[in-house]
Amino acid sequence: MDPILAGDLADLPELLDETRHAAAQVLAGLNDRPVARPSDGNGADSTVPAVGVGLRGALREFQQRWEPKLSGSAGPRFLGFVTGGTTPASIAGDWLTSVFDQNAFTTMDSGAAELERETVGWLGQLFGLTEHTGAFVSGATMSNFVGLATAREWLGERMGISVAQSGVGALGQVHILSGAPHASIYKGLAMLGIGRDQLRLVPTQSGREAIDIRRLTDALDALDGHPSIVVANAGTVNTVDFDDLRAIAELKQRYPFWLHVDGAFGAFAALAPEHARLVDGLAAADSVCVDLHKWLNVPYDAAVQFTRRRDLQVQVFQNTAAYLGIPTGAPDFVHLVPESSRRLRALAAWFTLTAYGRAGHREIVQRNVAMARRLGERLTASGLVQLLAPVRLNVVCFTLADRPTAERVQALTHAVAESGETFLTPTVYDGKPGLRAAFSNWRTTDTDLDRIYDAITAACIGLDQES
Numbered sequence: 001m002d003p004i005l006a007g008d009l010a011d012l013p014e015l016l017d018e019t020r021h022a023a024a025q026v027l028a029g030l031n032d033r034p035v036a037r038p039s040d041g042n043g044a045d046s047t048v049p050a051v052g053v054g055l056r057g058a059l060r061e062f063q064q065r066w067e068p069k070l071s072g073s074a075g076p077r078f079l080g081f082v083t084g085g086t087t088p089a090s091i092a093g094d095w096l097t098s099v100f101d102q103n104a105f106t107t108m109d110s111g112a113a114e115l116e117r118e119t120v121g122w123l124g125q126l127f128g129l130t131e132h133t134g135a136f137v138s139g140a141t142m143s144n145f146v147g148l149a150t151a152r153e154w155l156g157e158r159m160g161i162s163v164a165q166s167g168v169g170a171l172g173q174v175h176i177l178s179g180a181p182h183a184s185i186y187k188g189l190a191m192l193g194i195g196r197d198q199l200r201l202v203p204t205q206s207g208r209e210a211i212d213i214r215r216l217t218d219a220l221d222a223l224d225g226h227p228s229i230v231v232a233n234a235g236t237v238n239t240v241d242f243d244d245l246r247a248i249a250e251l252k253q254r255y256p257f258w259l260h261v262d263g264a265f266g267a268f269a270a271l272a273p274e275h276a277r278l279v280d281g282l283a284a285a286d287s288v289c290v291d292l293h294k295w296l297n298v299p300y301d302a303a304v305q306f307t308r309r310r311d312l313q314v315q316v317f318q319n320t321a322a323y324l325g326i327p328t329g330a331p332d333f334v335h336l337v338p339e340s341s342r343r344l345r346a347l348a349a350w351f352t353l354t355a356y357g358r359a360g361h362r363e364i365v366q367r368n369v370a371m372a373r374r375l376g377e378r379l380t381a382s383g384l385v386q387l388l389a390p391v392r393l394n395v396v397c398f399t400l401a402d403r404p405t406a407e408r409v410q411a412l413t414h415a416v417a418e419s420g421e422t423f424l425t426p427t428v429y430d431g432k433p434g435l436r437a438a439f440s441n442w443r444t445t446d447t448d449l450d451r452i453y454d455a456i457t458a459a460c461i462g463l464d465q466e467s
């Protein structure tokens with residue numbers, strides 16, 4: 001054994017203690033770490049070490065060279081994209097995932113996959129998807145991909161073919177309808193050989209991102225009995241708008257379509273009784289995407305996909321030689337998802353659900369929503385900004401009250417980021433440039449809300465002084 005590697009093995013308990021100490025210091029300083037640290041693009045151009053420095057040396061080098069460049073995105077005031085942090089139990093679960101280093105692709109040699117099944121079952125209960133089966137994937141993009149791949153196979157089934165065997169060319173034209181889909185839906189269609197251009201946007205209700213049910217009905221009617229895929233959105237990223245899932249599901253009685261619901265973060269509305277009506281009808285979906293590294297507050301990378309047709313999913317993702325036949329019963333995860341070998345990413349979710357339960361995670365959702373509403377009210381009252389949409393759940397979408405030009409909104413985005421106090425991401429909604437503040441971190445408190453409000457209003461005022 002390499003002597004440096006052997007030395008690390010001999011010192012492993014102490015080295016892990018030092019790493020744990022370093023981690024605890026980072027977490028203790030999270031509140032003061034600059035929220036965003038845009039990359040300067042320098043520093044990636046160096047030579048691979050010829051001889052190593054051991055774990056202790058590597059830790060020191062990381063702390064000197066790279067740690068200062070990492071953002072406080074796990075902290076309470078990072079409101080860009082939809083981000084979320086990591087609960088204490090999820091960090092422990094994530095660490096132990098690496099310690100055990102299980103390959104959760106099969107049940108042949110370990111109970112790891114069973115733990116994953118238990119966790120998927122718990123998540124199904126949280127979201128009311130108890131008739132669905134599911135699996136962990138690396139993020140909502142992959143979850144949407146698996147849902148769309150299964151939908152594609154269903155289209156084939158309607159024609160008496162298997163797309164997985166015959167190729168997508170055998171399908172002919174594919175009809176996909178959606179109101180305000182996430183970018184990852186287009187990416188999924190590109191990966192599936194269906195093509196981004198096949199997605200037909202159905203008009204949304206006026207002033208909303210929720211699909212216009214009458215226009216969807218017209219679009220389905222025009223297909224003249226041809227099967228299609230409808231992608232419903234349960235929480236759009238701009239304004240967190242929700243399609244009427246129950247009304248869409250009812251259309252299945254009249255038209256043949258696969259209903260995929262992208263509930264990446266919006267599905268968490270189901271955890272709180274006062275918000276659950278937003279996802280009423282979710283259980284009627286044929287496939288559902290839920291992200292976990294966002295609102296469940298587990299580390300990257302984790303999401304879950306749910307389906308009602310595991311048999312079709314297996315047709316697509318089976319990893320056995322054709323002569324062995326298609327796996328039946330409860331197929332191993334290797335037959336259900338794009339990956340073959342895969343880490344036990346369910347463990348972090350298992351830890352946080354065991355540690356905090358339904359009540360703990362409901363409280364995070366409720367607090368984040370309350371904060372988004374309060375920020376929306378306070379910003380409106382300041383007169384400096386105007387909301388571009390009502391705060392329906394956990395995102396405040398707003399723009400400058402005075403001259404909301406693209407340049408001024410961009411300057412505001414930069415000024416907020418440079419404050420180091422909070423981080424918001426820009427958007428264009430209804431043709432208007434704006435900003436989004438997305439609350440999904442378990443750490444965010446009232447004190448943080450004050451700091452966020454102060455940072456945004458100071459940046460608005462600074463802008464007016466400059467121009």
Ligand SMILES: *Cc1c(COP(=O)(O)O)cnc(C)c1O
Pocket residue numbers: 082138139140141142144182184235236237262263264265291303
């Ligand atoms: C974040 C998000 C995605 C993509 O999720 P990743 O985890 O980044 O792959 C898809 N859909 C919606 C609605 C999202 O918010």
